[in-house]
Amino acid sequence: MSTLSALFAISIFPGGLFLLSSGLLYEWGNRKLLALLQNRVGPRWFQPLADTIKLLAKEEVIPTGTNKFLFIGLPMVALAGGLTAALYVPLAGLAPSASFDGDLIMVFYLLSLLTLCMGLAGTNTVSRFSLIGATRTLTQVFSYEAPFLLALLGVAAAAGSWQISNITAYSGQHWLILTQPLGFLVALIGLMGKLEMPPFDAPEAHTEIVAGALTEYSGRGLAFFHLGKAIELVIGLTLIAAFFLGGLSNPLWFLIKTLALLFIMVVLQALLARLRIDQTVGLWWRYGVLLVLVQWLLMVLL
């Protein structure tokens, strides 16, 4: 019986099917809202799905000079990392299907796995655009990861636990956005950096370095990376909504809160222009870290 429920958790809810479809729908929401802000009609609701199926059905070529094993394996690891992380977060406002003390740290690492895999995938090919993209991706990881981690750990410290289910139980009673506004700000913008959305899209700047680390990818690999990003969007939104916006008590609140967060992110994307990679690093280490440290100081003092 428990095997059956585990299978259900992995393949239908909250892993697998539910996660993939919600990831695709949130990606559509992101693109559609962005289009509306730019005075466009925007993509149809099935657009991310059509893109994914098309990519899956496309021919796959392994470029010369790459390690075949890594070339095929990295996208799978990236997607698997995202799917595994979903088991530990309170998706749709329901209790996470697995949980242990300290799972917050593990979810962090699983979410970074996608970016690390993209960086590795870029360095694995001999294309110079991939290499530049990979360097930028990895540079960016080192700039936003620390502030992002500190911002979310602030919540963990307030709740006195490193377990996501305990933290959400605590944050369900307290709107932490009121007591930790700086942490919220840094976490939200950190998520944008994680997803390489504008203004943090220097790693895949289409107008400069073709498509960044994924230049040589096509077909299945590209589809997996795209899916991984879509999933990470949902998981990141869930985490931030659950931590800062008064918890996720039921699916309706989940929808309202994550969509509100998504809307803020879209407005920021539409407003801001791309930062150069050195500006990104400067922003995070000069202001991001400082903001979080001020937040921590306030927490200690008050």
Add this chain to the structure above:
Amino acid sequence: MDEKKNVVQEVMDGLTNWARVNSPWVLHFNSGSCNGCDIEILATLTPRYDLERLGVRLEASPRHADVLLCTGAVTRQARERLIRIYEQMHEPKFVVAIGSCALSGGVFRGCYNVMNGIEEVIPVDAYIPGCPPRPEAIIDGVVKLLNSLSPANHQITVADRNDKPSTEKAVEE
């Protein structure tokens, strides 16, 4: 058993075809045009026409693209690059020749340094005439190309295209 497999196969084929028609990512290559056609292509991609509503996305990497939007009469220098980009694209791939130059050489026809059109170099799937063609014409040409993919119409296969590099003109105005 055999029949069942065919049904599954059909559903899968239908699904992939639907996805292909609804998600053409385009790559833009200038093989020596006067830039008039390129400006029209860029105009086509602006919010005014908003091709994202048809699923079109401008990709910068040949590896990601499905449709090659090609302009210009192909100068001898651009020839090798054009072939290389075409070969870097992954199957299934389609080529749309945009502008009179891309169709036949246009005003440059007969010059010592041009190949007189894209179809002299790589197989072309759709032709969009005009000097330069309006954005509406470009959208119309791409949509016609995509519609020709659905199984009800003539299906362009790889073998087909290798047989006859110059298929009949998809767009005639």
